[in-house]
Amino acid sequence: MFDIQEIRSQFTILNREVNGKPLVYLDNAATSQKPDSVLKVWNDYYTELNANVHRGIHTLSQLATEEMELSRRKIQKFINAKHDFEVIFTKGTTEGLNLISYILTQKLKKDDEIIISYLEHHSNIVPWQLLCERTGAKLRVIPIDENGILQLNYLDEFLSEKTKVVSVNQVSNALGIVNPIEEIIAKTRKNSDAYIVIDGAQSAPHFEIDVQKMDCDFFVFSGHKMYAPMGTGILYGKQEILEELPPFHGGGEMIATCSFDGTTYAGLPFKYEAGTPNVGGNIALGAAVDFIEKTGRQNIQNHENALLEYAQRKLLELENIKIYGEKAKRTGVVSFNLEGVGISSDVGMILDKMGIAVRTGHHCTQPIMSFFNIAGTVRASFAVYNTFEEIDKLIEGVKKAQKMLS
Ligand SMILES: *Cc1c(COP(=O)(O)O)cnc(C)c1O
Numbered sequence: 001m002f003d004i005q006e007i008r009s010q011f012t013i014l015n016r017e018v019n020g021k022p023l024v025y026l027d028n029a030a031t032s033q034k035p036d037s038v039l040k041v042w043n044d045y046y047t048e049l050n051a052n053v054h055r056g057i058h059t060l061s062q063l064a065t066e067e068m069e070l071s072r073r074k075i076q077k078f079i080n081a082k083h084d085f086e087v088i089f090t091k092g093t094t095e096g097l098n099l100i101s102y103i104l105t106q107k108l109k110k111d112d113e114i115i116i117s118y119l120e121h122h123s124n125i126v127p128w129q130l131l132c133e134r135t136g137a138k139l140r141v142i143p144i145d146e147n148g149i150l151q152l153n154y155l156d157e158f159l160s161e162k163t164k165v166v167s168v169n170q171v172s173n174a175l176g177i178v179n180p181i182e183e184i185i186a187k188t189r190k191n192s193d194a195y196i197v198i199d200g201a202q203s204a205p206h207f208e209i210d211v212q213k214m215d216c217d218f219f220v221f222s223g224h225k226m227y228a229p230m231g232t233g234i235l236y237g238k239q240e241i242l243e244e245l246p247p248f249h250g251g252g253e254m255i256a257t258c259s260f261d262g263t264t265y266a267g268l269p270f271k272y273e274a275g276t277p278n279v280g281g282n283i284a285l286g287a288a289v290d291f292i293e294k295t296g297r298q299n300i301q302n303h304e305n306a307l308l309e310y311a312q313r314k315l316l317e318l319e320n321i322k323i324y325g326e327k328a329k330r331t332g333v334v335s336f337n338l339e340g341v342g343i344s345s346d347v348g349m350i351l352d353k354m355g356i357a358v359r360t361g362h363h364c365t366q367p368i369m370s371f372f373n374i375a376g377t378v379r380a381s382f383a384v385y386n387t388f389e390e391i392d393k394l395i396e397g398v399k400k401a402q403k404m405l406s
Helices: 004-008 036-049 059-079 093-103 126-135 152-158 181-191 239-244 279-295 297-317 344-353 366-372 388-405
Strands: 087-090 113-117 138-142 163-169 195-199 218-222 233-237 255-259 262-265 321-323 333-338 359-361 377-381
Touching: 036 059, 036 279, 059 087, 059 233, 059 279, 087 093, 093 126, 093 163, 093 195, 093 218, 093 233, 113 126, 113 152, 126 138, 126 163, 138 152, 152 181, 163 181, 181 195, 233 239, 279 297, 297 321, 297 333, 297 388, 333 388, 344 359, 344 377, 344 388, 377 388
Parallel strands: 113 138, 113 163, 163 195, 195 218
Antiparallel strands: 087 233, 218 233, 255 262, 321 333, 333 377, 359 377
């Protein structure tokens, strides 16, 4: 049974008021709220267990290590990785993408090509631009149509033996569009031997993820967008690839032996986890996975899809609303503007006065905004604890903004 009030009761923050009104939190694509169970695990770690991992033989160090490794195995199951050592703790999607683009440096040479798409977050654009600067490789960008849908005939055209990397998101953070990654991966495998990187920042909170079935080489996501603390994230990489590629950061934990004559590296996953990790956060990420599984991924998805459909229908009943990606398959996000009325941040400020938190602006996706020739959008994004009443409040707020700004 899916009981929304029971779910909401697990999130203390949802009881607070903002500007004298009950909080309506619709900025989940930026970061989700954290259930009390996750916060308790995080707090328990610091009150009962705090010690550095892997280093000590003392009891607390061993217990902390066990908890973190247990969390790694929960995440392995969550994404169906073949081995737990293919799951690398990072501080988020941004770090994961930078790590991958860095360790691939030696694999690229002048005039090789990297394919991304128009729908990418800046963190899946800039690291590749930096890689291009280091190697002389070129970036090719799959365009979108007026509905925000990727034009895959361009992928066919771009793919060749020069293609060394294809990196796309599974779900766009700005528009919520679900990209056909199965098709993208199949085409890429058929027509090149490129490394395939999937940015799962917006899909991991919503979808069943199966990296083996997907057959990507890398999959990255952030913990804080899926009910876990900030400063947590995951990089999944295939064993043989992670074993072959060089380390990213050098330091403690990632060595097997270290001398001034040279250093040998630790095995996976430690080779890619230099320095003291975010132990409490990483353990709490395991608790967030427990929360998602207890709630049921299908339940979460059904509820969020119903919210999206309702929000879109209600918005379209109003006049002069433009929804970006309206006709595309989407999840979790409705991104819109009030046509002819003000700028998105004005709408955001009016909503905030009513206790409604939405994101406004370019959402770290300036190329998408340039494509639509706009400065930004109003983005409402949903999580499992949002309600239909909250969407009614959003609609009231949008009506009010239309009146005030026209
Ligand atoms: C949020 C987001 C990122 C960046 O994640 P961080 O947690 O800020 O590192 C990258 N890609 C997408 C699609 C995102 O939504």
